[in-house]
């Protein structure tokens with residue numbers, strides 16, 4: 001594991017010079033830090049604003065999020081969806097689900113968010129006749145390649161898959177366990193595929209932006 005991927009001063013500068021979140025999202029971050037023990041799980045301002053920006057400029061209306069936690073990235077994307085847009089969020093932690101629901105209820109965008117409690121692969125397996133404009137993968141790393149292969153058929157042509165933690169603290173350089181390997185395998189598969197085009201960005205812990213051709 002590398003100490004850091006991006007110089008911390010540069011990281012801080014980028015954070016300070018990126019559009020601030022809505023007041024509700026700022027309270028969600030504060031409450032997550034105070035009550036949930038793992039604030040590091042939040043994708044953070046740069047990734048959150050990147051997701052919101054992409055949703056805004058891509059005519060995205062249907063999103064699948066794999067790994068919702070307390071709802072930071074879900075609400076960031078929901079804020080950019082049109083009124084008839086929808087985001088389905090998969091999450092296994094009941095406490096995180098209750099926490100997120102309380103915040104979604106306070107948001108004018110909360111009714112765009114549909115939480116599916118349970119393992120994401122089971123939820124995905126239950127879908128029929130559903131197509132997504134965008135899939136955001138941000139759950140257990142060991143299933144990263146499984147998530148990619150399970151969701152690609154559900155993504156419309158021209159749609160996006162965005163993968164957080166795609167550099168996995170640098171462990172992709174020399175994978176040493178199942179999780180490192182799954183993230184490295186996903187990156188390799190995507191870069192080699194003729195059916196996909198992508199850019200792997202070294203923002204925060206890495207973000208892989210993939211377009212289905």
Ligand SMILES: C[S@@+](CC[C@H](N)C(=O)[O-])C[C@H]1O[C@@H](n2cnc3c(N)ncnc32)[C@H](O)[C@@H]1O
Pocket residue numbers: 041042043044066067068069070071072073074090091092093096118119120121138139140
């Ligand atoms: C990194 S956090 C997600 C952070 C969130 N996307 C954000 O940026 O605010 C990963 C989440 O995935 C959830 N998770 C882990 N395994 C899962 C599974 N098999 N199915 C659905 N969610 C899972 C965890 O409980 C955790 O809340």
